[in-house]
Amino acid sequence: MSIVLYLPNDSAAISVGADDVAKEILAQAKNTGLDIKLLRNGSRGMFWLEPLLEVVTKAGRIGFGPVSPEEVGGIVDALAKENFENADHAKFLGLVEEIPYLKNQQRITFKRVGIIEPLNLEDYQKHGGLEGLKKALTLGSEKIVEEVLTSGLRGRGGAGFPAGIKWKTVAAQTAKQKYICCNADEGDSGTFADRMLMEGDPFCLLEGMIIAAIATGANKGLIYVRSEYPASIKTLKNAINILEKSNWLGPDIDGSGHGFEIEVRRGAGSYVCGEESAMLESLEGKRGQVKVKPPIPAISGLFGKPTLVNNVLTLASVPMILADGAKAYRALGRDKSHGTQAFQLAGNIKHGGLVELAFGVSLRELIEDFGEGTKSEKPFKCAQLGGPLGAYVNEEMLDLSMDYEALAKGGAMLGHGGIVVFDEQTDMAKMARFAFEFCAIESCGKCTPCRIGSVRGYETMDKLIAGENVDQNLELIEDLCAILEESSLCAMGGLTPLPVRSAIKLFPKDFGLEG
Amino acid sequence: MDKNNVGADLPKEICAKYQNNRHALIEILHDVQEELGYIPEALVPEIADQLNVTRAHINGVISFYEDFKTAPIANTHLKICRGEACQSMGADALIEQANQLTAQSQGKISSEPVYCLGNCALAPAMMAGEKLIGLLDEKSLSKIIKKAGQ
Ligand SMILES: Cc1cc2nc3c(=O)[nH]c(=O)nc-3n(C[C@H](O)[C@H](O)[C@H](O)COP(=O)(O)O)c2cc1C
Ligand code: SF4
Ligand code: FES
Secondary structure, eight states: OOEEEEEEOOHHHHHTTHHHHHHHHHHHHHHHOOOEEEEEEOOOSBGGGOSOEEEEETTEEEEEOSOOHHHHHHHHHHHHSTTGGGOOOTTEEEEGGGSHHHHTSOOSTTSSTTTSOTTOHHHHHHTTTTHHHHHHHHHOHHHHHHHHHHHTOBOTTTTOOBHHHHHHHHHHOOOSOOEEEEEEOOOSTTOOHHHHHHHHOHHHHHHHHHHHHHHHTOOEEEEEEOTTOHHHHHHHHHHHHHHHHTTSSBSSGGGSSOOBEEEEEEOOSOGGGGSHHHHHHHHTTSOOOOOOSSSOTTTSOGGGSOEEEEEHHHHHHHHHHHHHOHHHHHHSEETTEESEEEEEEEESOTTOEEEEEETTOBHHIIIIIITOSOSSOSOEEEEEESSTTSOEEEGGGTTOBOSHHHHHHTTOOOTTSEEEEEETTOOHHHHHHHHHHHHHHHOOSOSHIIIIIHHHHHHHHHHHHTTSSHHHHHHHHHHHHHHHHHHOSSHHHHHTHHHHHHHHHHOGGGGTSOO | OOGGGTTTTHHHHHHHHTTTOGGGHHHHHHHHHHHHSSOOGGGHHHHHHHHTOOHHHHHHHHHHOTTOOSSOOOSEEEEEEOSHHHHTTTHHHHHHHHHHHHHTTTTSEEEEEESOOSOGGGOSOEEETTEEEOSOOHHHHHHHHHHHHO
């Protein structure tokens, strides 16, 4: 019997040498004559263990990690022996699913990521794939929308708008041509969950889009993927081909009479194109300029047609909601935040990765129990939540519950679920300056405060950092923040004050003020 | 290929691949750049003709998106992440180092800052061409630059 190995082809795993390890495994198999079958999976999301090599055993999959090409020989030797389940090897991790980081999660949206071969449709179905879609085909439009409403699912792209309401609005439009546009721009620093899902379980996203199409009556889908994700683009294109060949996509999906096609489109390095109206402009081949709302895309979106815009994870959550029941999903979470969230631990953290858990877990649990603190082992200073437009939080705020309402109350936001950790060496004046600079670089240019005010912002920060008229300059910064907040068309300018103000409030000393 | 006539037929071929659909402009520009490494000014009129849009529209799109280059870039182009997660792990010093080394590379290497590559749990991150690199440090960066400069 052959020895079956799994090694991720997730681009983060490859970024630390997974392909070199794969090459070495194949070479060693040839040398030793061992019958080794190497499969490539997505990542489990425990990035400090990548490349994570898994071996299939009767008891389950056991792991070795992080594995370097030099260590492959030793591992292959160990595998050649009997009872390798108890391998005596420095990188031996035991049963992968018993690793607390993984064991203590509630994987729903990510339940297959890292487990299956991403482009193996049979494997996908063996692990519950297409069940949601099959159910959807029996339910029909109205009941699907009802399920999504009941589930309490909210948009995972940042704004947290109830998905069911959007679906219902699009479904109610009478236009013949409607679109589903999946927002896979994932521009927020500190986030990588969309990428992991697109690379590790692409069918899940496509299944969610097909269900959305049946629910809303859309006949065409587009996925707007940032150009920084070439592997996601390739994997999605392959996955679409496979679903077309098996008639899960095309003019008559599984003989149901529903027709739906999906196209992948590349972004081109613009952060603001993650904002939905800018994304739609970009999909029309234009500059990614934000548009005034109303009309909302659900009524007049791509080419003026009703368009459902949802984030990757919003859409990818739907198959499981339909398959396992909306009520079960709704029961998870806290307050008005239902279901699970893919939290992403990033930056200066020992155990960075993806943690999917019901809303309501505390930030402390995420950073300290899962993340095990800073990677530098210097004291924790702060974390930025929800991407570059999100607030900084300090040690005292770590007991915040991670859900939309509690975070809003605490002056922060969840965004796309990114948590970036910083240690005590971080200069928050520099980070505040960066927030303005980022706004200046990525502004679409439509509103003057965002376009010009952001430049004034970092110039003023430069003066402040140099110790010039600190009080006056801080006042100026506060004025700029107030103007940005009040007169920006979108959250790019509107939320830039959030990281700036939170940094000043929590760490006044870094700005030359008495603490 | 005639050096003075870089990719003259290219716009036509690429636009045809997208049925001369002006809504596919971003895809078309990506394809041109993949072929030539940049988007030569001289090709803009032809693309405009094929898609039946103005040159100003195309130039406007090219200038809006960071990805599109109007001049050749070096054989090895590094995109070094300056997102917050990478900054928390010392990206600024690496960018500084890369700037110094690329300046000495006589045009063989170029670099630009980018804002998040989706590898934030393995920060600092960088892309060399299409290859993503995680846990970047001074040593690995200078190795990559040295190799590219040869
Ligand atoms: C500046 C800016 C950038 C954004 N970037 C993204 C993004 O990268 N991905 C995303 O899904 N939503 C992003 N959004 C939110 C979208 O505008 C939109 O709310 C979302 O795609 C809707 O999908 P959802 O309801 O499923 O979250 C961004 C918003 C702003 C203002
Ligand atoms: S706030 Fe900034 S990014 Fe948003 S529309 Fe105005 S100028 Fe554009
Ligand atoms: S912030 Fe650098 S990869 Fe995300």
